[in-house]
Amino acid sequence: MNYFFTLRFLTSFILSLIIVYSCSKNGGGTAAPDPCSGVTVTISGTVNNPTTIGGSDGSIVASASGGSGFSYNINGGAFQSSSSFTGLAAGSYTIMARNSNGCTGTSTFVVVNPSNPCTTVTIVVTGTVTNPTTAAAANGSIIAAASGSTGFTFSINGGAFQSTGNFTGLGAGAYSITAKDGNGCIGSANFTLTAPNPCTGLVITVTATLTNPTTVGGNNGSIVASASGSTGFSYNINGGAFQASGVFSGLTAGSYAVSAKDINGCIGSGNFILTDPDPCTGITITVNNTITGNTPCQANNGMVTAVAAGGTGTYTYSLNGGVFQASNIFSNLGPGSYTITAKDVNSCTGTSIPAIVNNLPEGPLFSQVKAVLQANCVPCHNNSQSEGGMNWTVDCNIVINRDRIRARAVDANPSAMPPTGLLPASERQKIINWINAGGKFTD
Ligand code: HEC
Structure with missing residues (x-):
């Protein structure tokens, strides 16, 4: 039975030393003396750490005392005659030495990585x-x-x-x-x-040849754009996708922005306007009027009826430059000169020659009544006398007061006119006929 007594001394971070007292003896009291009794196998060693962190080129070179004829093992491996163990990574290693009498001692050595020289360096x-x-x-x-x-x-x-x-x-x-x-x-x-901005100081100019649509609302207009000031241009219209060609066709009338982008992405733009042809070119709108004269002594009732031709679609009409209206009839007109303007769906206009609205002539029945009054009444009802407020030398006074004339001169209501007695029946009949016909200036 063997007895082991182990005492560990840690001498430094690279060297540990274990001193082992090893004693063995045979079991019986009469046996041969134990050759290891009183023998202490002591191991010292030199540790060489790995040259790099994580490296495995470390080594331990051991040296034993306490006998002779030593062999060594590491971590309980096979004994060898050499006391040198190489190819070691960082770690704890136990070296055992055994002398020629079989007496052993162990010692543990610690192999450590080299310290990192960079931890205290800031580059x-x-x-x-x-x-x-x-x-x-x-x-x-x-x-x-x-x-x-x-x-x-x-x-x-x-x-x-x-x-x-x-x-x-x-x-x-x-x-x-x-x-x-x-x-x-x-x-x-x-x-x-960073590269300099290639667009700084660069002026890209876009010019274009414009072709307007050939019809109003047509879409056969085009813009053929070209750019100068740089190279490698591509073009877009109204912010669309860029294309190699500066030709944009199928365009309606309108305003277009064409941009040119050069090889470096520098952009220049131009605004172009396509216009429809003037829809009124070659169009002559004529306006012919039918004039109805005014009847004097009443609210104005003259009338102009216009008929337009030569334009497109339906017309609206304006009297003397006033607001356009759908109706071609202007009524309630007094005597005067009027021009009618007609406007078609394309806003093309034409204007009539002046339409002269005249007062209509005196009618024959009125003329007869007027003659009766001149002969029989004006001696009293005139500019200087105006009996009862009536002056029959003014035509419209006769028209306006026809009912009173009939009352006094025909019906003697409330008393006859002339005061000296009613006129002959034939004369009174003229008054009746006129009033029955309407009693107007034109009757
Ligand atoms: C001799 C003068 C005299 C003659 C002529 C005369 N008048 Fe008069 N007339 C008067 C006088 C005066 C008055 C106002 C008194 C009155 O109303 O009776 C008057 C008033 C009137 C009035 C207004 C009164 C009303 O009833 O509205 C009428 C109308 C009128 N005459 C019509 C005639 C007619 C028509 C004649 C001719 C056919 C005529 N007179 C001839 C003297 C005349």
Whole structure:
């Protein structure tokens, strides 16, 4: 039966030492003395850590004392004569040494990764940017510099590292510059190279040859546009899709905006107006009037009836430049001169020659009555006397007061006129005939 007594000393982060007291003896009291009694196998060692973090090139070189003829194993593996164990990653390893008498000791060694040299380093990359001179040119540059450490090399967009921070021949775009110091510690910065606006100072002019529709409302108008001031133009109309051709056809009358876009997307525009042909060209609208004369001594009842021809569709009519109306008849007109204008559906107009509305002539029955009054009444009913307010030398006074004339001169109501007695029946009959016929100036 073996007895083990283990005492661990941790001497540093790279070296642990376990001193093992090992004693074995045979079971019986009469057996041979235990060769390990009083023997202490002690293992010291040198630990070489991996050269990189996560690397597996670490090693432990052990050295045992407390006997001779040592062999070694690691982590309970097979014994070997060499005390050197290589190819080790970071970790804890137990080395056992066994001497020629079989007495053993163990010691645990800790292999650790190297410390990260970059944790305390901050590398700042700065740069001077020169933009390319045109959108297409690759003549921009970034002159980068780094601070925070030493021994820098530089890489652009993850490419190979180079000794200088000068990167030339660059087009517009975004770039990432990485600086790496002698320990492999890195810092990065992003730079953007912008091309100058190709449209600045550029004037694109759009001109066009216009063809108006040949009929009113027709859609056979066209715009043939061309642009100057740049190259590689495409065209659109009224904000539509751009097309290679500047020809836009099938257009109705209206206002159109044509834009031209050059190879760099710079835009110029022009506004163009297509107009319908004048629908009145070649159209002559005539207006002929039928005139009805005015009857004097009454509210105006003259009338003009217009008839238009030569235009399109139905007409509206205006009297003396007034509001157009649907009716071609203007009534309640007094004597005077009137012009009628007719307008067709295309707003083409024509105007009549002046329509003269005259007073209608005196009628024969009125003339007879007038003669009766001149002969029998005017001696009293005249400009200077106007008996009873009546002056029969004014024609319209006769017309307006015809009922009173009949009452006095025919019916003697309330008393006869002339006061000296009623006129002969034949004369009175003239008054009756006129009034029965209507009693107007024209009767
Ligand atoms: C000699 C003068 C004299 C003659 C002629 C005369 N009148 Fe008169 N007339 C008068 C006088 C005066 C009055 C006003 C008194 C009255 O109304 O009786 C009058 C009044 C009237 C009136 C207004 C009164 C009413 O009833 O409305 C009428 C109408 C009228 N005469 C008609 C005639 C007619 C028509 C004649 C001719 C056929 C005529 N007179 C001839 C003297 C005359």
